[in-house]
Amino acid sequence: MSIKKDKLGSLHITDKGSKGMIRLSKSCLSRLEKESVAKVLDSEFLGMGSEVKKFEDDLTEFFGRPVLCVSTGTAALHLALQAIGLGKGDEVLVQSLTYVASFQAISATGAKAVACEVNLDNLCIDLDDAKTKLTKNTKAIMPVHYSGGVGDLYEVYLFAEKHGLRVIEDAAHAFGTKYNGEKVGSFGDITCFSFDGIKNITSGEGGAVLTNDKKVAQRLKDDRLLGVQKDTEMRYNGQRSWDFDVYNQGFRFHMSNINAAIGIEQLKKIDFFKRKRQEIAQHYIKNLKKIKYIDFLKIDFLEIIPHIFVVKTSKRDELKEYLAGNGIECGIHYKPNHLLSKYDFDITLPITEHIYSEILTLPCHTDLTTEEQNFVIDSIRKFYGC
Numbered sequence: 001m002s003i004k005k006d007k008l009g010s011l012h013i014t015d016k017g018s019k020g021m022i023r024l025s026k027s028c029l030s031r032l033e034k035e036s037v038a039k040v041l042d043s044e045f046l047g048m049g050s051e052v053k054k055f056e057d058d059l060t061e062f063f064g065r066p067v068l069c070v071s072t073g074t075a076a077l078h079l080a081l082q083a084i085g086l087g088k089g090d091e092v093l094v095q096s097l098t099y100v101a102s103f104q105a106i107s108a109t110g111a112k113a114v115a116c117e118v119n120l121d122n123l124c125i126d127l128d129d130a131k132t133k134l135t136k137n138t139k140a141i142m143p144v145h146y147s148g149g150v151g152d153l154y155e156v157y158l159f160a161e162k163h164g165l166r167v168i169e170d171a172a173h174a175f176g177t178k179y180n181g182e183k184v185g186s187f188g189d190i191t192c193f194s195f196d197g198i199k200n201i202t203s204g205e206g207g208a209v210l211t212n213d214k215k216v217a218q219r220l221k222d223d224r225l226l227g228v229q230k231d232t233e234m235r236y237n238g239q240r241s242w243d244f245d246v247y248n249q250g251f252r253f254h255m256s257n258i259n260a261a262i263g264i265e266q267l268k269k270i271d272f273f274k275r276k277r278q279e280i281a282q283h284y285i286k287n288l289k290k291i292k293y294i295d296f297l298k299i300d301f302l303e304i305i306p307h308i309f310v311v312k313t314s315k316r317d318e319l320k321e322y323l324a325g326n327g328i329e330c331g332i333h334y335k336p337n338h339l340l341s342k343y344d345f346d347i348t349l350p351i352t353e354h355i356y357s358e359i360l361t362l363p364c365h366t367d368l369t370t371e372e373q374n375f376v377i378d379s380i381r382k383f384y385g386c
């Protein structure tokens with residue numbers, strides 16, 4: 001860590017060591033986001049108003065269907081699950097290998113997250129295992145688009161149709177990704193995105209829900225603003241309801257103009273972000289594929305935008321430590337949820353537990369330079385002596 005004074009005398013603390021720490025992920029921002037935020041601050045209207053409406057309109061144009069913005073990706077999932085009427089006694093099928101946000105969103109409604117295995121190829125939900133976990137209480141399935149890959153999403157929808165389940169896609173990793181030529185989010189039952197600081201696009205914090213189900217959308221619109229009926233419509237007209245009614249449990253899960261202003265600028269750069277992330281993934285694969293100790297997920301990195309770049313290796317912990325010693329930050333996505341005390345339902349998931357010991361996430365963000373990436377690659381080669 002070092003502390004420097006800039007020309008104006010402000011202190012800046014950086015986490016760059018002498019060689020410069022290579023970060024696993026980071027927010028990648030330019031002057032444009034800063035100027036947009038400054039404009040919102042000047043407007044002195046920071047809450048949910050015209051900027052949020054514009055971000056929703058821009059996203060609606062991008063996806064070709066209605067988009068509702070909320071405060072976080074977790075809030076998007078939580079509100080979507082509540083809007084389909086989930087509650088105590090209901091069950092949702094979800095892979096254990098996901099961010100705890102997916103599980104927290106389910107348990108927040110009172111429903112039970114039923115932890116499933118993943119396919120080894122792409123670390124998306126294993127439907128054969130999910131089938132064995134169906135009960136009369138199963139109401140929904142939540143496929144998680146791990147690292148941006150969506151697996152056999154068509155099969156998920158067939159499975160859901162056959163068993164009368166709603167589908168809530170946790171697409172937090174999949175903003176901008178395509179499936180059979182169609183953008184994830186532009187089709188399907190309910191899709192939820194996250195715009196937190198390190199996602200494919202960020203709004204600082206934020207999330208979005210996409211659905212064609214008008215009833216679900218209306219409920220969501222109200223519930224993000226404390227359940228106050230039609231408050232969204234009033235706010236977008238620069239007004240507020242003073243005489244209103246409330247029917248549902250609501251939350252303060254709306255998006256602010258500050259966050260929307262960041263998101264609007266980030267969305268404009270999606271093609272650049274896409275190219276850059278795809279190049280990073282392909283550069284890793286090209287340069288690491290000769291190392292026999294390393295395996296990749298079977299994902300088409302020409303079609304998807306890799307949110308994280310994950311490798312599988314039996315010497316995961318040693319490699320992670322070696323890279324950290326060389327100033328390279330790596331990650332583990334994720335500790336399986338059924339190993340957490342809150343979600344420990346006395347089950348074992350052998351495939352998930354095994355893969356958890358092998359996965360390592362390498363640095364991948366749009367500010368990563370070729371030099372930095374080559375240093376990561378060379379360090380991995382050195383570790384394996386090849």
Ligand SMILES: *Cc1c(COP(=O)(O)O)cnc(C)c1O
Binds near residue numbers: 098193194206
């Ligand atoms: C980031 C993430 C979320 C939650 O999004 P937040 O905006 O951080 O609340 C949910 N699921 C997965 C898989 C994520 O990576």
